[in-house]
Amino acid sequence: MTDVPSHSEPDAADLDGYYDKFYVHDASEIRHHLRRLAGARGVLSVRAESSQDGMATMLLQVDDDTFLIDVPSTRRMLDAWLGSLLLRVEGSIDRAALRFSSGPARLDDHEGKPALRVPIPERMLYLQRREFMRREPPPGALVCHLRLEDGREIQASIRDIGGGGLAIVATRSAVEFQVNEVLTGCRIELPDLGDVEVNLQIRHVVVRSHLGLDAAQAGCEFVDLAPVAQRKLFRYLMQLDRDQLARRRWLE
Missing domain, CATH: 2.30.110.10 (Electron Transport, Fmn-binding Protein; Chain A)
Structure with a gap:
């Protein structure tokens, strides 16, 4: 050969x-x-x-x-x-x-x-x-649609995101985050790249009173992330890096 x-x-x-x-x-x-x-x-x-x-x-x-x-x-x-x-x-x-x-x-x-x-x-x-360092997207720029066990779908803000997981914020009146719970079929809207579907396992929950008395933050890990979704997330993270590098060079 x-x-x-x-x-x-x-x-x-x-x-x-x-x-x-x-x-x-x-x-x-x-x-x-x-x-x-x-x-x-x-x-x-x-x-x-x-x-x-x-x-x-x-x-x-x-x-x-x-x-x-x-x-x-x-x-x-x-x-x-x-x-x-x-x-x-x-x-x-x-x-x-x-x-x-x-x-x-x-x-x-x-x-x-x-x-x-x-x-x-x-x-x-x-x-x-x-x-897979976590990056912070611009405030309000990134959201995750959570599919709950009772069939409801709610929208959560993404505070930071990396190749291994993300942190989401939602109101406790809308959802009670439970440690180790797996949320399947969730959807992230990536600007210019389209939606990706992810499964999220909740690793820890923190009440964020400074974000509102009803707000809670959940640190989540991606579970069984598909290669196509991983590729889109990787591109989005690099775009955040490019934007940050451009801002830093502009300030210099």
């Missing part, structure tokens, strides 16, 4: 070197993370370089210089992946986010079924949960 030339370049969303310290460049370490993901039957979100349309696929096998992923479920997406010099790939394992670009992909097979073979990337963004 001939080697495939590897192409890798930073995503345009990667904020002027802000995340450089979280990149892995050592090929053996990159293979290690990919093999961990393959061993856990991890799911990847993949999109062609020039497209915003991604699709989930399975990481099947990791070799020395390449790895295999399952083919997408539609011919249109398969043609897009094969026709792109670079694929944008994202996944997660043990609450760490993996993100990289590589290509081109070519058709191959795995255990008698079609698969795509992709070069091992030259670098990989590896963000552990502790590196």
Whole structure:
């Protein structure tokens, strides 16, 4: 099997070197993370370089210089992946986010079924949960629609948000937050990126009297976050970083 030339370049969303310290460049370490993901039957979100349309696929096998992923479920997406010099790939394992670009992909097979073979990337963004720092969006800019067990849907303000969770504020007359409760099917409206659906596990609750006598804040963790939702949240967080960096440079 001939080697495939590897192409890798930073995503345009990667904020002027802000995340450089979280990149892995050592090929053996990159293979290690990919093999961990393959061993856990991890799911990847993949999109062609020039497209915003991604699709989930399975990481099947990791070799020395390449790895295999399952083919997408539609011919249109398969043609897009094969026709792109670079694929944008994202996944997660043990609450760490993996993100990289590589290509081109070519058709191959795995255990008698079609698969795509992709070069091992030259670098990989590896963000552990502790590196998902919380950001504060502008006041009133971000809301979360909570779906409650009784069927009601209420709107809560988002005080801060990160890759691993968020803090929401709502009135106690509307909802009584319970520690360890899981709220499924909640929806976050991300400016310019659209809605994402998340499951939230409440980790702690604080009464915020300075926000109003009826206000309570819940610190929540994302549960079973889908790769597509993770990608949108990651982009939103980087947009907040860009805005903050631009304000700081303007003040200087």
